[in-house]
Amino acid sequence: MRTVFSYLLPYKAVAIIAFIFMLLELTVELVQPLLLARIINEGILQDDLTTVLIWGSVMVGLSLIAFVSGILNSFYAGHAGQSTGFDLRNAMFKNIQRSSLGKLQPFATSSLMTRLTNDITQIQNTIFMGLRIMARAPLLVIGGAFMALLINVQLALFLFVTIPVLVLFLLWILKKGVHIFGLVQAKVDSVNHVVRENLTGIRLIRVFVRKAHEMQRFFDESDALKKRMIQAFRLMELTMPVLLLLMNGSVLLVLWFGSFQIADNSTMVGDVVAIVNYATRITSALGVFAMIIMVFSRARASALRIEEVLLEPDDELKESENKPTPPQLDGKLTFEHVFFAYEDQAKDALKDIHFQVESGETVAVLGETGSGKTSLFQLIPKLYDAKSGEIRLDGVSINQWNIQALRRQIGYVPQSIRLFSGTVRENIAWGVPDASLEEVIYAAKVAQIHETIEKLPNGYETRVGQQGVNLSGGQKQRMSIARALLRKPKLLLLDDSTSALDTKTEQLFLEELDNYSCTTLMITQKLSTARQADRILLLEYGEMVGYGSHDELLSMSPFYRKIYQSQYGREA
Numbered sequence: 106m107r108t109v110f111s112y113l114l115p116y117k118a119v120a121i122i123a124f125i126f127m128l129l130e131l132t133v134e135l136v137q138p139l140l141l142a143r144i145i146n147e148g149i150l151q152d153d154l155t156t157v158l159i160w161g162s163v164m165v166g167l168s169l170i171a172f173v174s175g176i177l178n179s180f181y182a183g184h185a186g187q188s189t190g191f192d193l194r195n196a197m198f199k200n201i202q203r204s205s206l207g208k209l210q211p212f213a214t215s216s217l218m219t220r221l222t223n224d225i226t227q228i229q230n231t232i233f234m235g236l237r238i239m240a241r242a243p244l245l246v247i248g249g250a251f252m253a254l255l256i257n258v259q260l261a262l263f264l265f266v267t268i269p270v271l272v273l274f275l276l277w278i279l280k281k282g283v284h285i286f287g288l289v290q291a292k293v294d295s296v297n298h299v300v301r302e303n304l305t306g307i308r309l310i311r312v313f314v315r316k317a318h319e320m321q322r323f324f325d326e327s328d329a330l331k332k333r334m335i336q337a338f339r340l341m342e343l344t345m346p347v348l349l350l351l352m353n354g355s356v357l358l359v360l361w362f363g364s365f366q367i368a369d370n371s372t373m374v375g376d377v378v379a380i381v382n383y384a385t386r387i388t389s390a391l392g393v394f395a396m397i398i399m400v401f402s403r404a405r406a407s408a409l410r411i412e413e414v415l416l417e418p419d420d421e422l423k424e425s426e427n428k429p430t431p432p433q434l435d436g437k438l439t440f441e442h443v444f445f446a447y448e449d450q451a452k453d454a455l456k457d458i459h460f461q462v463e464s465g466e467t468v469a470v471l472g473e474t475g476s477g478k479t480s481l482f483q484l485i486p487k488l489y490d491a492k493s494g495e496i497r498l499d500g501v502s503i504n505q506w507n508i509q510a511l512r513r514q515i516g517y518v519p520q521s522i523r524l525f526s527g528t529v530r531e532n533i534a535w536g537v538p539d540a541s542l543e544e545v546i547y548a549a550k551v552a553q554i555h556e557t558i559e560k561l562p563n564g565y566e567t568r569v570g571q572q573g574v575n576l577s578g579g580q581k582q583r584m585s586i587a588r589a590l591l592r593k594p595k596l597l598l599l600d601d602s603t604s605a606l607d608t609k610t611e612q613l614f615l616e617e618l619d620n621y622s623c624t625t626l627m628i629t630q631k632l633s634t635a636r637q638a639d640r641i642l643l644l645e646y647g648e649m650v651g652y653g654s655h656d657e658l659l660s661m662s663p664f665y666r667k668i669y670q671s672q673y674g675r676e677a
């Protein structure tokens with residue numbers, strides 16, 4: 106909680122101004138019953154119209170002040186809440202961007218999205234409510250009780266007995282509320298998770314005719330959220346009747362004893378009316394508590410969830426910022442007995458990987474699905490860190506360099522292609538925003554996508570992604586390759602990036618790539634592609650089971666021969 110609310114500190118001055126206006130509004134509210142007593146006792150009961158008019162005008166004047174104070178309080182409270190939320194959201198987003206994939210692994214994407222939006226909104230609302238009514242309610246209770254005491258000690262005692270009971274009851278509600286609202290937020294996550302999966306996989310769902318199943322899944326999650334919300338609201342709904350019951354009981358007692366005191370002239374009607382007035386105001390203030398508790402419980406649950414993501418960036422990443430920038434690399438890559446395991450997995454995804462790629466060479470990485478090909482690629486730009494062993498570029502461990510600078514010299518085309526909303530040109534130049542059109546076109550030509558782009562309605566200025574044209578899987582792949590090539594990488598990593606290209610286009614691309622002076626590692630399932638590489642790296646169950654040219658492997662590796670036979674037939 107503390108970490109989240111420390112983000113309010115820069116807006117201390119705004120919060121204090123909001124608080125002062127709230128105090129002004131509260132003071133007027135506390136003084137009003139006193140004035141009412143005066144109007145009754147000194148004006149109405151004495152038939153003195155002038156006194157009624159004077160104090161009546163004062164009451165109206167004070168009400169106006171309270172009205173203006175209320176508006177100004179809302180204005181400043183809103184400003185403090187929104188600004189704090191804005192800073193929190195930015196900090197969270199920055200931390201997510203700076204965290205290693207390993208650290209983010211425990212969080213589902215949908216959960217991160219809920220935390221960035223819904224949870225932040227809860228905090229914004231809490232700060233607003235806090236400065237608007239949260240502090241006002243307890244102050245009104247204390248102030249109201251104190252003023253009642255000033256008017257008539259004996260009658261005020263009835264309130265003093267009731268208030269502590271009510272406060273204890275509300276604390277119990279608070280404890281339960283924090284727990285239940287924590288569960289509500291977790292359910293919001295689950296619903297978002299299903300929605301996200303369904304929206305991203307909408308085509309698959311239709312093709313596999315899984316609509317009914319997915320609707321049921323959504324219904325179940327949504328129903329579970331509804332039930333949790335109902336449970337939470339039931340708890341809150343319990344508060345008001347209990348409050349009213351106890352407070353009305355004490356008002357009845359005030360009126361009953363008050364009538365005796367009026368009869369024996371030990372008090373005046375106006376005083377009894379004022380105390381009843383304070384009792385009603387205290388009840389409504391305590392009623393506001395119920396709402397506050399709801400907001401606070403949700404905010405507490407949200408704050409905990411936000412704090413989980415306000416992770417300190419990895420020490421290694423932080424350290425890397427002070428490390429030197431690598432010089433222009435030649436692209437010689439060495440893996441020295443590298444072991445790697447995902448954070449939450451006991452089993453190693455890569456075991457004792459040991460090989461070297463000379464600068465400018467092309468190596469094809471071959472292996473069954475799940476054999477660790479992508480994992481191996483992800484270690485090179487340090488998306489994940491090796492458990493042991495060393496990865497070197499030009500003979501220097503990649504850990505020696507500033508990560509950002511190192512990544513700038515690596516071109517990475519991931520397995521799942523992602524285009525961003527924007528034009529074709531912006532998408533290709535995404536990693537080099539100031540690239541000239543000529544450079545973009547050259548990269549597109551090497552990636553064999555230039556002609557396709559030229560045929561688009563606005564050529565390189567055609568919008569893709571949301572509200573733009575749809576591209577085929579192969580076109581997206583080639584755009585993605587062009588994007589990586591534009592950075593003129595010294596090391597190019599292609600994760601199954603030619604899978605959707607037809608043989609002719611793939612061939613043209615590989616020929617163009619030959620003229621490109623960079624070391625290339627390409628994951629491929631096609632032997633026809635792999636055999637054109639200088640060497641082939643064979644992976645099986647995370648282990649390296651072969652490394653050599655096509656001919657070498659054919660004569661030495663039974664595993665390679667098996668793949669060869671399965672793709673080219675027994676005769677071959």
Ligand SMILES: Nc1ncnc2c1ncn2[C@@H]1O[C@H](COP(=O)(O)OP(=O)(O)OP(=O)(O)O)[C@@H](O)[C@H]1O
Nearest residue numbers: 447450454472473474475476477478479480481520
């Ligand atoms: N983020 C992750 N967290 C935990 N385990 C993972 C993660 N990604 C992959 N794995 C596991 O690590 C192993 C290697 O996966 P990897 O993605 O590297 O295989 P791959 O050879 O690239 O497979 P494919 O050809 O299907 O893409 C698999 O057993 C996989 O289940």
